[in-house]
Amino acid sequence: MILNIDDLSVSYGEVAALRGVSLGVEEGSIVSVIGPNGAGKSTLANTVTGFRPYGGSVTYDGTEVSSVDASDLVADGLIHCTEDRDLFGYMSVEDNLELGAYRHGDGEAERLEYVYDVFPTLEQRKNQNARTMSGGEQQMLAIGRALMGDPELLILDEPTLGLAPVILEDISEAIEEIRADGVTVLLCEQNVTFAMNHADHIYLLENGRIEKDGTPDDLRGDDYIRDAYLGG
């Protein structure tokens, strides 16, 4: 397992956001965490990349994440594309991308070529300010910048949020291209159909607890998932 989470608990003051969460991500796979608003998906993503104190255990490549600096995790290929995207709006697309490659030095030009291959739109828009891009283009840019960091484990937090179906197609294709290149993906998603289209294994998070897990086929056959998440 490239990522192993065992009995994880995270609180915001009195509010318990994650309770006894255990899950594993095998190298080369796509694992998705699904669940409604407030279930704790972003908290989980933020904890794995070192932004939250926690109880229990979270190991990346065998190392407890709380025992190292977040910047070392990035250097070791743990890259997080946050729900907020965190783009630099007054900088160009290409400058935003280059910021994602700060640990690469000489490899930057190659990474840029790779990202432009995954998202040709970004090359066409490379001189445009990030804030003037559409929501879908900004999402591509956020994922592209994460790819500039040469991830081994890429955490994507709600990459489909608010996107039109035609853009979902682009993001879908990109995720499969990223998988084909050997990158492991942890996909936090509210769009259950999208998660099922890509994930090898899915965990359902509700109210800070894992309530179910299985392959997409297992979960498609589950009455509760069908009724609550797939519209019956």
Ligand code: ATP
């Ligand atoms: P969404 O998809 O709506 O972002 P989520 O599944 O990612 O939801 P989280 O954002 O992780 O869920 O939130 C989990 C719980 O923790 C919620 O009850 C939320 O209100 C609470 N929470 C999240 N961030 C904070 C914070 N900074 N301070 C206090 N409570 C927080």
